[in-house]
Amino acid sequence: MTSHLVDTLRARRGDASRLFIETADGARITYAEADRRSAQYANALVALGLRPGDRLALQVEKSVEAVFAYLGTVRAGGVFLPLNTAYTPPEVAYFLGDAQAGVFVCDPASEAVLAPIARAEGVAQVVTLGADGQGTLRAAADASRTSFADVPRGPDDLAALLYTSGTTGRSKGAMLTHDNLASNALALVDTWRFTPDDVLIHALPIFHTHGLFVAINATLAAGSSMIFLPKFDPERVIALMGRASVLMGVPTFYVRLLKSPNLTPEASSHMRLFISGSAPLLAETHREWRMRTGHAILERYGMTETGMNTSNPYEGERLAGTVGFPLPGVSLRVMSPESGEALGAGEIGMIEVKGPNVFKGYWRMPEKTAAEFHDGWFVTGDLGLIGPDGYMQIVGRGKDLVISGGYNVYPKEIETEIDALPGVVESAVIGLAHPDFGEGVTAVVVARPDATLDEKAVIDALEGRLARYKCPKRVIFVDDLPRNTMGKVQKNLLREQYKGLYGS
Ligand code: MLC
Ligand code: AMP
Numbered sequence: 001m002t003s004h005l006v007d008t009l010r011a012r013r014g015d016a017s018r019l020f021i022e023t024a025d026g027a028r029i030t031y032a033e034a035d036r037r038s039a040q041y042a043n044a045l046v047a048l049g050l051r052p053g054d055r056l057a058l059q060v061e062k063s064v065e066a067v068f069a070y071l072g073t074v075r076a077g078g079v080f081l082p083l084n085t086a087y088t089p090p091e092v093a094y095f096l097g098d099a100q101a102g103v104f105v106c107d108p109a110s111e112a113v114l115a116p117i118a119r120a121e122g123v124a125q126v127v128t129l130g131a132d133g134q135g136t137l138r139a140a141a142d143a144s145r146t147s148f149a150d151v152p153r154g155p156d157d158l159a160a161l162l163y164t165s166g167t168t169g170r171s172k173g174a175m176l177t178h179d180n181l182a183s184n185a186l187a188l189v190d191t192w193r194f195t196p197d198d199v200l201i202h203a204l205p206i207f208h209t210h211g212l213f214v215a216i217n218a219t220l221a222a223g224s225s226m227i228f229l230p231k232f233d234p235e236r237v238i239a240l241m242g243r244a245s246v247l248m249g250v251p252t253f254y255v256r257l258l259k260s261p262n263l264t265p266e267a268s269s270h271m272r273l274f275i276s277g278s279a280p281l282l283a284e285t286h287r288e289w290r291m292r293t294g295h296a297i298l299e300r301y302g303m304t305e306t307g308m309n310t311s312n313p314y315e316g317e318r319l320a321g322t323v324g325f326p327l328p329g330v331s332l333r334v335m336s337p338e339s340g341e342a343l344g345a346g347e348i349g350m351i352e353v354k355g356p357n358v359f360k361g362y363w364r365m366p367e368k369t370a371a372e373f374h375d376g377w378f379v380t381g382d383l384g385l386i387g388p389d390g391y392m393q394i395v396g397r398g399k400d401l402v403i404s405g406g407y408n409v410y411p412k413e414i415e416t417e418i419d420a421l422p423g424v425v426e427s428a429v430i431g432l433a434h435p436d437f438g439e440g441v442t443a444v445v446v447a448r449p450d451a452t453l454d455e456k457a458v459i460d461a462l463e464g465r466l467a468r469y470k471c472p473k474r475v476i477f478v479d480d481l482p483r484n485t486m487g488k489v490q491k492n493l494l495r496e497q498y499k500g501l502y503g504s
Pocket of ligand 2: 164209276277278279280281299300301302303304305323380381382394397403407408
């Protein structure tokens, strides 16, 4: 047995002297170099004590070294646990403790704050990696051998643990196996017709499924290359289109690109594919993009727990407002919440998924895992329908979730923090249409009559406790929250009442 994911990603790539990554400052890394560098990281991690199955948590800025750390972890048989750089120290402490991470990699600038926290959570080794690619982990890798015998791992062994917040309680770690990632990468390469000649503009963060597995694993599996940008910058992306072929983005990317006068048919004529996902792409954005560039954006649908589930067709019509068809090997059904029966075409219900892409369960949460599976199908929490033509549409969410710029924000987590503030009676957090982020996190707060709270005080109080993107963009004060006869807050009424708040 060898490493299932590593072997799958290598199987079709061909000539190792081909380019894998070009960085923003022009460095060019071949596949052969990536093999050597990831071997050095694997050796360094083993020397640090990482054993097969151990979790390596990492909260670092985007860099090629972080990609090597990902590949090195998997080659060493470890479980990769990337953390959003926006997470605050209390949030990081929870993930490290819950995952029982053996190694934590952080930015050198955060080491003084995070190393004691990590040690208090039982992490044995804390090493660093900065945005410039330097740090103690890098130094250890540089001093290590450039060859490594990949630790044998089978299809069902864990390769990654990705945390996703929940509608109740704390975040859950989604256990992703080697085959979850491998099968999804191959399905995407085939569906999107990736070839070794493709050049992907990589402008997404690499701590979530989209930028890490969809973008990087598909590139590796196809033996193609990517231009690796530290962050999304619309003008830079447009300037690169002349020598790239694919862009993967969240809807906010497309909304911001459309604002540039430099987005023209000529600027985008070298590109063959624009892909959008992680949040709903407005049909209006799809239409506008087609008018401005001549390209139809290909929208797909996925989740942390499942990787990618559906995609609009590469050939054939990419229908605005739909997420297309199940990927090869993946099955979807739409279930009636009342009868629990599968619904027919056009009927709205809960989307459930089955396939090699579906995760193994939530880390150390067997009850939560059991509650989210229904006869072996994973219950997504998304509401949708399958049209008569087979295209799937997502029409809403059965889960209380706001998606802002492609990041998930669970209202319960924000409400808990707001409710704990002095002077707050209760709160309801909702998502309202936002012209840039798709949805804007908005807090509706009932304050005690004697409280002197204002909008800024609430937002400032959340800073340091919650990642910035989770903080409300606006706070509205009300006397009471609307409730139904069961006493449940009627968020739909609040969303209706404040729908124009962000002016879209
Ligand atoms: C940044 N900010 C956000 C935000 N991103 N606020 C709300 N929602 C967001 N998504 C805030 C910051 O906290 C900061 O606030 C201010 O905006 C500027 O920060 P920035 O870092 O300069 O932001 P910017 O670079 O403009 O980032 C916006 C963005 C980024 C859209 C480019 O959020 C992004 O890359 N999103 C992609 C998310 C993603 O990869 N999702 C995939 C999840 S996987 P302040 O107050 O401090 O000034 C998944 C499965 C699937 O969902 O199907 O793919
Ligand atoms: P995450 O937990 O970050 O992986 O987010 C997954 C959720 O993002 C899904 O359950 C959907 O609600 C949403 N999502 C992803 N892609 C799309 C899409 N194309 N359209 C609508 N919602 C999407």
